[in-house]
Amino acid sequence: MILSYIITALRAFKLQKQHFALNVFGLSVGLAAAILVALFAVNELSYDAQQPDAERVYRVGQDFSKLGLAVIPISNYTQAKNAQSYSQIEDVFALTLSEQTQATPANVTYRSQGYKLDGLFGATANIERFIALRTLDGSLSQALSTPNGLALSESEALRIFGKVNAVGETLVHEHGQYTVRAVFADLADNTHFAFKSLAYFEHNPENLRANHSYVYLKLAPNTDTQALAKTLTEQYFANDESYQVSIELHPLRDLHLTAKSPFEMKTGGAKQVVVICAGLSVLLILIAGFNFINMTVAQSAKRAKEVGVRKALGASKAQLVTQFLSESVLVSLLSMVLACIAVELILPSFNALVDRELVVNYASMFSVVVLAVAVAVGLLAGLYPAFFISSFSAKRVLSGDLQRGNTAIFVRKSLLTLQASLSIALIIATVTLQQQLAYLQSLPLGYETQQRLVISELPRKMVLTKEPSALVKNLAAIEGVNNVSVVDTQLTVSINNTVAPVWPNGESTEGLTPIIGTDFNVVETLGLKLVAGRGFSAEYAGDWAQRINGTTQVGTLVTESIAKQAGYSQPSEMVGKTITTQGQGMAMRVVGVVADVKVGNAQDANSNIMFLCGLSYGPVAEVIMNIDQQNLPYIQQQVTTVLANHAKIYEPKISLLSEDYKNLLRGDERVSQVVFIFTALAVFLTCLGTFGLASFATIRRQKEIAVRKVLGASRTSIINILAKEFLLLVALSIAIAYPVTYWLVGDWLANFNDRIEQAIWVYGIAALAVAGITWLTVAGLAFKAASTRPSLTLRYE
Known part of the structure; x- marks a missing residue:
């Protein structure tokens, strides 16, 4: 019995090559995406599971x-x-x-x-x-x-x-x-x-x-x-x-x-990425399943006589359902094989995208799960077409009176509407992601990142000194180095130290204010923008931190945000004022105000910052060098030599500040790339779904098209008549997608301190893109039908 089902299925595939190829291709794309994401998700969830207890x-x-x-x-x-x-x-x-x-x-x-x-x-x-x-x-x-x-x-x-x-x-x-x-x-x-x-x-x-x-x-x-x-x-x-x-x-x-702290041992993953990938993967499988349903039902007219004959010969409805389910399962299993081949080809590129080393172990439980999913997809996707096709009446089919119920049409149109809604939402999300990342990359940081070389994790006492140390002098003497400064904070990571300030008017803050210890040259080397006052200078003895009568006195540069927080509408009003601290014995005299400086990642960067000259509590510091980047290889080589010869520091951590800042956005860039890829696949599969339903509609309305041609209708008018039905579905999908997408995208943007506003034109572009793709897909089929001679369609009428 099973063998006969398989033989019959293979014959059906041979007779309907185009339908078979589209179904296999659509399902294989969805399954390949699901396998890749499943590998990624399983790997992310396996972290530290191997540790004792x-x-x-x-x-x-x-x-x-x-x-x-x-x-x-x-x-x-x-x-x-x-x-x-x-x-x-x-x-x-x-x-x-x-x-x-x-x-x-x-x-x-x-x-x-x-x-x-x-x-x-x-x-x-x-x-x-x-x-x-x-x-x-x-x-x-x-x-x-x-x-x-x-x-x-x-x-x-x-x-x-x-x-x-x-x-x-x-x-x-x-x-x-x-x-x-x-x-x-x-x-x-x-x-x-x-x-x-x-x-x-x-x-x-x-x-x-x-x-x-x-x-x-x-x-x-x-x-x-x-x-x-x-x-x-x-x-x-x-x-x-x-x-x-x-x-x-x-x-x-x-x-x-x-764990999202900048002090983690290594960069972790993100639950958001796993959820997004898993969700998009499920959506792709659903869209592929919807396509299978639509295209199978669209071909039902070609199988109607087969069903009628088999029923006339005594086949039961259960046997017919089993036959069509076996066909869908075979399609799904073949799609799974092609999906596994595609996964092996795509996996290296996917690993580079998610920054992991994933492999597929076909001898593990993972393969069993993949096989089970393939069978389940085949059964679930084939269930409705199987019952729909097997429900044809033998008498009415063989007499040429094949009618289709409104329920079947409603289901198919609902599936296409849902597919279009998902495509519109994903296009909006992808464009907004790209806009937000571009916005973050263009934000003024308050300091220059170009042509800045950073040497990290150097002993603070060796480099942060009032008189430039021998090491700093040797670094500054390297050809191609314009100037050198020392800070005790990784600007692209996080603030290390804080104080509880009391403003000049006697008011204190509820929280802590970040501080950065620096040397005299911080304004020139980092390219800080002075708004009022001056930068630190060795000419002013009071700038460098010193302990006097139990109080640490130190020159201070504050950002504009600090000046506003202290109650000054004009930054220049704060110059010369002294900020004290709660119980820390510090007197910080403001020598200048600089434009806001963002320290940390893009989502929670802090701009309420004070720079303290010569004061630091940390054991390590960073040397920042303003360089001629054309000489970068030579400068890096010389820096390595100087550190080894003069400080016994080997294999130093050297990086470009611009690259360090780009790394902050790498996680969001990966999310954007993943969403873009899945969006492209979703739109492509939606096109297949539209093709299936348009094919069904064209077959159903062939006689109508022929009559209209006989009465003088042009091809363009016939195309628009057929496309109108689908464009109405797109309009409905827009009404569904817009509010849900606006809420979800807005919730994601709320994670950023600096963010864009959602643009109306993005929503318009997404709607026009899906509508245009839908029209082109339908137009291709309608044009072929409209080009057929009416006599070929109406000759038996």
Whole structure:
């Protein structure tokens, strides 16, 4: 029986080659998109699932949002270790930032060759109870519990020593030497951890305010995390602070998609991207399924006599339904095979788009799921056509009286309306995304990004000095370098330090105000725009920070937003005024006002900023160089040489400020590209759906077209008559798409501090595009029908 169904299906495919090819092509496009997105989604949701007891591990975060800042993932290990006395906490683990403590230098030498240990962190010895690491040589616990102990990843060991069995090798640094005591396999890609080197680090039990560690807690089953976070807040902070700063516990499994702090070990994913991709993939499968239904029903007239004959010979409705369902399932399975081939061809480009290394494992459960989805799509898409075609009356079909019910027409028109609505919405979303990204890229940052070279993570005391240090002088002397400045903040990442200012009129702010420590040359090097006053200058002794009678006095540049916040309508009125602080013993004399400067990412960039001359609390700083970019390769080479020779800093982190800023928008650019690709596919599949319904309408109205031609109607008038029906459906789809799209796009734009307004012309363009494509699709079929001689259609009448 099954074999007969398959043979009959193959014969039907042979007789209806065009219909078969369109169905297979449409379904294969939808399934290929679904497979790609499923691979991406499964990978995103798999992050850190391999870690021991991952569902019970939480990272400690500090919430500064009430002070106008963000949630940061860095906290104090000793505080967490003291909290281990609580029954809910089973174990505590920490990864300590090496550049924040300077106790674990990353710059080392081996056999007179300089190296920088990549991804170096101090780690507690219980690391294997929190992270699934495969030790290749030595002992991790011994390496991280022995002073000067070091553990290297496989790639780091090969890079430095040329071998994996490196236990016992020594690396010399400025404070002594490391001894390699373990080598571990490289971390998997699907983890938020990003270290390649681990060193022994001793935490000071007396220091309860040093926030330089990623701290992880393993909690007992069924722990109330919110109650524990409240208890930890009360322990970490004094009562007067607990209302402003609080402790949060973030599940390990959620960090990749939800953690957005600029201090993450590596850039995470976005739940929004996963949801958008999954949603668009489902939409494509639905559109492909709708096309299958429309085109199958459109061909029903060609199968009507077959159904009539088979019913006259005794075939039951169940047998006919099974026959047509078997055809749709075969089409779906063949489409799945073609989709898998397409996936293999497209996967490298898709990996580059989403910045992942995805592979399809056909010997896994994933293949079973894909097969099940293909069968389900075939059954669901073929169900309505199967019942529709098998419901034909044998007597009426064989007598030539084939009538179609209003329900079938309503279903087909509803599906096409929904497809057109989705296409319009996706076009609007794509154009708006592109506009928003272009707007963000064109926003004035308050500083110049072009021709600025940045050297990151340099020891602050080595570069931020009142008199230019030898290192800074040597960097400034490089040919092609116009001027050099030092700041203690990564402008494209986030603010590191804040103060609680009291304005000159005696009023204080509720939150904290970001500060940036700089040297004298910050205005010239960064290209800050002076609105009032002057920049910092070595000619004024009071500009550089100095401690006098228990008060830190420092020259200050403020932004226009700060001047307004302090109550001054004219920026020049603030020049010469002194800003004090709440309990911090600072007197900040305003020497100038600059145009607003945006620091951080595009969605929450902060422009209420004060620049302090010679004052910084962080251990590292950045050197920013105004350069002649034509000499970039030479300058980079010279910078590397100067740092190695004069500071024993190897493999420095050097980048162009313009590229750093572009990287801020890379995530949104990926979303835009994904939406654009899926939009193009959705519009294309909608064209196929329109083709199917237009084909059905043309066949149904062939006699009407012939009669109109006999009566003198032109081809153009016939085309417009047929197209009118579809354009009315497009008009209905516009009425559905506009309000829903306006709300969804507006909700997305609300995530940005700086954003565009939705443009009416975009909505008009989307509607005209879909209407134009629909008209062209219908016109192509109508023109062919209108060109047919009426005698060929009416000769049997």
